[in-house]
Amino acid sequence: MSLNNYKKKFKNVQNEFKTEYAGLDELWDNEKYLVNYNKFIISQLSQNFDHREQILEFGAGLGTLTLILKKNNFKNIDCVEIDKRNIEVLRSRKLKCFEKIEDIKLKYDSIFTSNVLEHIENDTDVLL
Helix, strand or coil: CHHHHHHHHCCCCCHHCCCCCCCCHHHHHHHHHHHHHHHHHHHHHCCCCCCCCCCEEECCHHHHHHHHHHHCCCCEEEEEEECCCHHHHHHCCCEEECCCCHHHCCCCCCCECCCCEEEEEEEEHHHH
């Protein structure tokens, strides 16, 4: 499904779910207009990953970075996302997504996040 079709399909979902994060349009724009930025982020991250590793993306948004990793032959990637609208998109893209950290039973070799900490109050405390 094309980016525009995803965007149309999930536009109405934005009003259906009430979550704190209301940046669905920004996430679609990020995927559409920041292609080189997203590829750069993955080029930097993937230097630290092995293709056989179990990887978790924390705060996956629409799965933009996970999809790029998958296109680069990283197969074992799961996502954590709390926004109901984003979860719908992730699942429609056939990405494994957990809604709560407590639901995760696997151990991961690598965990990454991008453009998430600015949405977390007291982010330093969360990291420590």
